[in-house]
Amino acid sequence: MRATLRWAQADFRAHRGEALFVVLASAGVIASLLLAGALFSYAANPWQRVFNQSQGAHIWLHTRGGADMDALSGVDGVAALSGPYRTAATTVESRGTRVGVTLRAAEAAPPETGRPLVTAGGWLARPDDGDRDGSVVLEDSVARALWAEPGDTVRVTGPDGAPHVLRVGGIAEVAEPRYQPGGGPGIGWVLPGTLDEIAREDTGRSVGLRLEDPGDTDFIVQRAVTVLGADRVAQVTKWQQARAEAGGDDRLLGKMFAVFGLGALLAAALAASGAIGARVRGQLRDIAVLKAIGFTPGQVTRGFLVQHLAFALLGVALGTAAIALMGARIPGRIGEAAAVWQDLPGHTALMIGIPCGAVLLIAAATGLSAWRAGRVPPVPVARAALPSAAPMTALGRRALGMRVPPALVLGWRAAFARGGRTLVPVARLALPLLLITVALVAWSTLDQFRSRPAQVGRPAALTVRADQPAGPSDSELEKTLATVPDIAAVHPGAEMAALVPGQTGTITLRGLGTARHPYPSTVVEGRAVGGPDEAVAGQGLLDLLGVRVGDWVRMTVGGRPQILHLVGRTIEPESGGRVITTTLDALREREPQLRPAFHALVLHEGADPRAVSGTLALAAGGTLEIRETPNPADRLEPARGVIAALIAVLALIGLTELLTQISTGVRDRGRDLLALKAIGLTPRQIGAMIVTAAGLTALVSAVVGTAVGALAGSWLVDTQGASSGIGAGIARLPSLPVLVMVVVGAVLGAVAAAALPATRAARRRLADSLSETL
Incomplete structure (x- = not known):
């Protein structure tokens, strides 16, 4: 065991760059997956997000005038109160649309508990701050029903039938039941003086109760009704009711994102295991030497397994710690999602499950690579006897005779050298591109709901x-x-x-x-x-x-x-x-x-x-x-940001896989490069050959990935539509220019990633490449 550890330590010192790449690749992949999980939870659980951000109330009591609301603060189990607010039932009209709205009298400073989250405009402004006509903040679903935006004017009819004109000062979200046509009234907030002008009589009160234990909701409701008097309570709204109304959207988005997340985790694990396998293959000469001096296959296997598992654990720990400590500081929606994610259900499970799942998959791939390392023969010269590329075909010789650029012919030969082994790198690189295409199908389907509602039942x-x-x-x-x-x-x-x-x-x-x-x-x-x-x-x-x-x-x-x-x-x-x-x-x-x-x-x-x-x-x-x-697209709008973030995560995973394949290809073709230099190829031609091989591999992978992804994406979206009751037939493929951009982007990324390795390989002297024969 001591010899194994000493060898692992010496190997780390000799290949620090490769070890650093493996650690950083694992850390980057895990960080990307955790950010994707945060965005998934942020978008797929909108009610819980709003509830946590607003310090929402678990119970809302709507009472008639004269109820003693202050007595609720003494009820055991109540952590905080929101309100009480004086309320009035009104009708708000805008652009020919009328909506029943319960106006609440709120102060100029938003409350701490049950705080409305302003998404557009601002909170209530006093008349002495320039608001002459009085302002109203509308709940988001009410604003959509009225087509109202900040700055618009609405007509409010109070209980006495007198009309009043108010300016929409802002639009806010709350963790309460949303307004639906034909259902209960919506919610709006005005200053107390404005409500006095609209409803001069004491029409009612609303108060929110935030509980110490949400499981005590039914018990606290009974105690609160007893304290106020059953004849004083007009309506009780519990948090389960509001969450249930948003539950359909949560399930639909949750299923779609779960499929994407599992696919991204698989692609990430394959990319990380590919980097580890490439590093093992790059040390075959060292392994042969170790066996020649007495190392057993078991010692070699354990050495690689321990070493690379340590790299994976270190990378996973770094990625997880980076998101846990710095994720909330990322600007934009990603940082907001990471900050809110800590209070959302499933946060702990994902923070533990994603890294553990990645480590298990990487451990399985590492164990396979280490087992192969243990089977390396102890005769290093045997590697030189093995052909590193397929022989030149008749078609290739004919192409060279027709003065086709040697870089293109040799690049094709390098990219597709051995039929069966060629499929593995193509499939590994095609997987993230497949998932990107599936995400684009979901994006195009959402665009269809917005731009062509007639084709989706509207x-x-x-x-x-x-x-x-x-x-x-x-x-x-x-x-x-x-x-x-x-x-x-x-x-x-x-x-x-x-x-x-x-x-x-x-x-x-x-x-x-x-x-x-x-x-x-x-x-x-x-x-x-x-x-x-x-x-x-x-x-x-x-x-x-x-x-x-x-x-x-x-x-x-x-x-x-x-x-x-x-x-x-x-x-x-x-x-x-x-x-x-x-x-x-x-x-x-x-x-x-x-x-x-x-x-x-x-x-x-x-x-x-x-x-x-x-x-x-x-x-x-x-x-x-x-x-x-x-429009159903209104409920699925948060998915756009998640899909965009998912595409970025998958692009990072694809780049990691691409870099691994390029470095592996350059190392495995070391003897070929030596031979090509010996017969007179210039460094520019050798570099062009390496870049061409990477570009051709990316081209085939992108074509296969986009084709299969388009079919899989259509099937997935239609399956989700059928399971939700909407029905199959809603999937829409991305336009041809978009698919072409995916293919072109993959090829350009491969060319750019291969430029530096190709330049370094082309500049190596003949003497430097002699070690490749061993």
Whole structure:
């Protein structure tokens, strides 16, 4: 054992540069993977991120006037209070859209507990600071529903019906249930003086309770209600409810990022093990000498295993410590994600699991390389007898005879020398490029949701509802809609809840469009509705009922049966895909007096929904409720930053693998370079040959990686879409120029990485290369 350790120490001193590369490669890969894990948690768990950053309250109590809120501070288990805030139920209107909002009277300084996180604009400003009209800060989902931005003015109607004009001072996120059309009211914050002008009576109070133990939520709710009096408490909101509403997004993003993370970990482990294996192959002469002086195969194996495991552990420890200590200081979103990650669920598991997983994979690869080192024959001259490259083929000789540049011919021969062994470096370098292409497929799919909503089940950009009973009649509404030039089509519709067979679940039955003018649903399987009693459905409904396109479905609506024939499957982002859509005429066969509950508006290409909404609001005189059709891309927007960071991580892993292959190739072809110099090749030609070999290897790897990645990415995105209920058929491949850029970038990176090793190899003298024969 002492001899093994002494040899390992001497080997480290003799090859410090190689050892340093292995340590830094392991540290860089682990640091990149940990940053990717931080970004994954940051994006895939938005509610928890907001809750931790805002010191959110676990319980929100909404009470009627007169409740003694101060008594809650004495309840055991309550760590801090947010508020209490005086509240008023109002209606906020902007651009023809009206939203129910509960305004809270807050101070000019944001609270410490339950603090709204301002994402745009600023917090509340006092009138003496230049805010003459009064300002309001809107919760993010309310601002999106109103299409409101900082600086806009909104109309607020208080409990007495009097209108007030407020300026939107900011937009904020909170860890409370988000506003949804048809659900509970949204949240807004104003100064106490502003709320006094809007609602002069004591309308209610809201208070948030941050608990010492979140598991005591139900018990603390009972105690709080007892302290305040059950007749004083109007509503209770618990943190589990808010987290559950955001849970669908978390699961979808979490699955996608888990696949990316496992792939990146595998690519990183292969890159690190490749660097270790290359270092072992570079010391075959030393190993032969060791065996010649009496080292056993077991001693050689243990020596390499201990030595390289120590390098891997050191690199992993350095990378982990760097992220733990310095990650939060990185500028931009990466640093913010690293800072928040420490308080997110799964932080400890990832901080331990990623390094341990990488060490285990590296240990397995190191053990294999060390075992091969133990089998090296103790006769160093035998290496010189082995051919280091394939013999020149007839095609190569013919190319040289046709005056093809020798660097190109010899570079091709060096890159693809031995058929079976050539596949290994190509496959190793193709893996990170494959994952980069998969990430680009996910990015293109998100772009499709944003730029081409009609192709992902959102052809209608606006939904219009008339005020009842004061609103216009159906004929008057259609005339008003016809006066707006940017509206391409108007489709009347109605939605209702329906019970599935056996009455064990509820689905959404939607009548949209008429038999003469059907709604342009995005049908990806089967066909569109074209006759009576025909319908199309989302993937979630097909999975729920266990039916396929072509089957008949029976459901119960208002106690009466409704039987429809499924003729197609559509992309359906709403309600987990548990939606069945037919024409309004089909619903009127069961209920002849059915009136449209809303009208879906399809706009001309290039029309701005906000401008159309404003024009329509003016034309209707404020009698319409106009809403923008929700876009699933809004929920997945945080994934963009994560995908970009993932591409950077994979590029670093690919660069590590590329550097390993280049250094290995230069060392393994030492005798070839000696022979080429002897027959008269110039240093420039030798350098060009090495660069060409690296570029050709990268070219083949990039072509294979992008081709397989495009297929795998489409399958992965469609599989995720099907599992979430949206349905397969949403994947979109990146454009051809983007894929070409990936290939070109890989080749240029290989050429740039090979430039320095090629220059050093070309400048070596003949005497310096004689050792390569041993």
